[in-house]
Amino acid sequence: MPDQAIHPTRAELHSYGLGQLSPDKATAIEMHIRECEPCCETIANLSSNDTFVELLQEAEQLPADQIGDHEGVPIKPSSSSEDIPVPLAEHPRYEIVGLIGRGGMGNVYEARHRKMERTVALKVINREFVRKTEAVDRFHREAKTAAQLSHPNIVTAYDADNAGDYHFMVMEYVDGVDLSRIIKDRGALPVTEACKYIRQAATGLHYAYEQGMVHRDIKPHNLMVTADGTVKILDFGLASLAPEVVSDANAGEVLGELTTAGTVMGTPDYISPEQAEDARQADVRSDIYSLGATLYHLLSGRPPFDDGSVTQKLNSHAQVEPERLESLRDDIPVELSTIVTRMMAKDPEERFQTPAEVAAALESLLQAIEPPQKPSPHQIRPVRKRRRLLLLAAVVTLFIAALVAGVMQFFQMDIGTIRGTGKVVAIGPGTSQRAVELWISGDDGLLVQEGDDVRLHFEGWPAMRSDGAFGGEVMSVDLTDDTAGIFRILIKADGKESWPDPRYLRPGVRANCWIFTRSR
Amino acid sequence: MSSLAIHNRSMNETSLSLLNCLRRSPESESWTRLVELYAPLIRTWLYKYEVQESDAEDLVQEVLLAVSKDLAKFEHKGQPGAFRGWLKAILINRLRDFWRTRDRRREARSESDIDQRLADLANPTSELSRLWDGEHDRYVLRQLLNLVKPHFAANTWMAFYRVALKGERPRDVAAEMQISLNAVVTAKSRVLRRLRQEAEGLVESSSGFFVEG
Known part of the structure; x- marks a missing residue:
């Protein structure tokens, strides 16, 4: 005893x-x-x-088959408790609905904000990336920066949080499919479809670039496509975590490091030569390279350098020209092949220098391939093939109160969506009707008609519901031969609350704009 | 019967570890265990050194054969991590041989690249070595978890799993599983002890922890 x-x-x-x-x-x-x-x-x-x-x-978290890159493997939502780390399952703010994806950086869960009852996605960072305090700090810092980004082509990050030592990013829940899955299922995509996806991604990248952010891990897997064909870039602010694993090792052994971290960084099918050499060298032009490699993949059905080991691929990125797209399929316009080549130039100086240039080049190509249908008579203006940016002026009146109902209604109709980004030029006049004039570099401006509904989101304007949009109606459209468009927006101020604070709505502020064109 | 059940709860329990078992019985059963434990890890590292899938299986066999042949000669000397270092050396040798005989064409491209990285892996203080150590431990423990599991009652394992691996509170687990707190505490201790025994000499942090006195 x-x-x-x-x-x-x-x-x-x-x-x-x-x-x-x-x-x-x-x-x-x-x-x-x-x-x-x-x-x-x-x-x-x-x-x-x-x-x-x-x-x-x-050890217990190693995947069952122990080897391989699980990125892009879709998983049926499951709420089997074994998939959800306990601290996460017990999180006071978020209720986990199920696992919706696995990636190199970590698992993604669908979750519900308990109080707000909003569905979100939680990206739980693999703990090996954030083991050191400084990595945790950086993660939260980057997440904070990423949360500043608000753009229709970027998956919105709301917050960074943790449950015990599980650190996660709270993101907009996007009901869509990523491009890697789409190409896996469908093979090479039609030319226009591929161009439209990449043009949108470029628009999103450019916006982020203007906010001082680069992505550093652009690849098909990080581009989500929603049901209405909108592309949204995933994982802004996360790539900075990966090099952490790598950067301690001796410089000069970069290929080795990358190979070593192969499971971390995913297959380097899209990485630019300079980024492979030194991740710290990556600037927006590296993203352009990766986007070019992604476009190549969409068009050819395979990455630019498909064969061989990681090192071989990295060498190829640095030294070998990918096989010309024209030789892989016969419906590639020379202009498109040239765009891809320029995006993937070995020397960053020889690439497009900003994502906006890429978007413009793709846009003008798209215009050439499929000129927009002649819009209704009062918009009349011959389409000029080489026009890069369309000028359009629209006057929009926004009735704040009607916003939600209005938007909901239009989602139920057969509509097309046109997006643009612009800058507020002037505010005024009058007190009962306030007008906002926007320069907008949009696309398909010829499709815009009077009476179309518009949603606007001003940069930095604190979110109202999830996306901070408010809306109204196009009063008139004016197209000229100039190279940019102008939107003129009239906003009816119902109350102080609904009028954006002058901190957010002032000349020079950027806005994202969605125009819902009725089916035509 | 690819189990670890050779040792019953005997007087000699502390000295029983997987490593010792492997060394004592270099016959077929031991071979099976060696393969189960190490093939996934070695395969992963062969891929890192650009061995194609078609060659990998042969090379995995070669490495493990070399391990099994020389296991008797391997002296632990009580250094933590000695075994994985030894295994790493065998892997490096095999990889060097492989590339020397296989590939003359490599000269066209960065031939020295693989050599350089192999040299790096051979250097015990390099980042690569650190990575090897970490992956080695995780892979081995992963396999050990699988191997040890059948030796415990389902309830015992579940209590251990939830408390030790999932970080749940013993009290909650006891309540949910409708067993006593004592049963939960005991389950965790027993399974952990067993895992430590098996891992001794293989995984760094498992050894040298015994509090005596």
Whole structure:
């Protein structure tokens, strides 16, 4: 019988709890705690943190087949508790609905904000990326920066949070499919479809670039396509975590590092030569390269350098010209092939210098391939083939109160969506009707008609519902031969609340604009 | 019967570890275990060194054969991580041989690249070595978890799993599983102890923890 009067020391209880004791000692304590509740409690309350247990936890998280890149493997939503780390499942703010994807950086869960009842996606960063305090700090810093981005072509990040040592990004829940899945299912895409996707991605990238952010991991897997064909870039602000793993090693061994981190960074099918050499060199032109490689993949059905090992691929990015697209399929316009070549130039100086240039080039190509249908008579203006940007002026009156109902209604109709981005030029005149004039570089401006509904989102304007949009109606459209368009927006100010604060709505502020064209 | 069940709860329990088992019985059963434990890890690293899938299986066999042949000669000397370092050296040798005989064409491109990275892996203080160590431990433990699991009652394993691996509170687990707190605490301790025994000599942090006295 154990002697209840002689309790084991705290250290012994601790060691027992961690399975560190020799068999004799362990047996003795086992017998003791069968009778002695306080000692049993002590063990139960001791933290089980030790390196061996941590290693076991990490080991347990290795994928079942142990090898390979699970990126892009879609998973049916499941709420089996084994998939959800406990601290996450118990998060006070978010209720996990199920696992919706796995990626190199971590798993993605669908979740519901308990109070707001808003559906969000949680990207839980693999713990190995954020083990060091500085990595945790950087993650939260980057997430904060990413949360500043608000653009229809970027998956909105709301917040960064953690559950115990699980750090995660709270993001807009996007009901869509990523491009890697689309090409896997369908193979090479039609020319116009591929161009439209990449043009949208370029628009999003340019917006982020203007906010001082580069992506650094552009690839099909990070481009989501929603049901209405909108492309949204995923994972802004996350790529900076990956090089952390890599950057400690000796410079000069970069290929080795990348290879080593192959599971971390995904296959380097889209990485620019300069980024492969030194991740710190990556600027927006590296993103342009990766976007070019992505476009190549969409058009040819395979990455630019498909064969060989990681190192071979990296060497090819640095030294080999990919096979010309024209030789892979016969419906590639020379102009398109030239655009891809320029996006993927080895020397960043020879590429398009900004994503906006890429978007413009693709836009003018699209115009040439499929000129927009002649719009109704009062918009009349011959389409000039080489026109890069369309000038259009629209006057829009926004009735704030009608916003939600209006938007909902239009979603139910058969509509097309036209997007543009612009800058506020002037505000005024009058008090009952306030007007906002926007320069807008949009697309398909010829399709815009009077009466079309418009949604606007001003940069930095705190979100109203999830996207901070408010809307109205196009009063008139004027197209000229100039190279940019102008929107003139009239906003009816119902109350102080609905009028954007002058901090957000002032000359020079950028706005995103969606125009809902009725089916025609 | 690819289990670890060779050792019953005997007087000699602390000295039983997977490593010792492997060394003591270099016959077929031991071979199976070696393959189960190490093939995934080695395969992963062969891929990192650009061995194509078609060659990888042969090379995995070669490495493991070399391990099994020399296991008896391997001396642990009580250094933490000695085994994985030894295994790494065998892997490096095999990879060097492989590339030397296989590939003359490599000269066209960065031939020295693989050599350089192999040299890097051979250097025990390099980043690559650190990565090897970490992956080695995780892969081995992953396999050990699978191997040890059948030796415990389902309830015992579940209690261990939830408390130790999933970080749940023992009290909650006890309540939900409708077992006593004592049962939960005991389950965790027993399974952890077993895992430590099996891992001893293979995984760094498992050894040298015993509090005696």
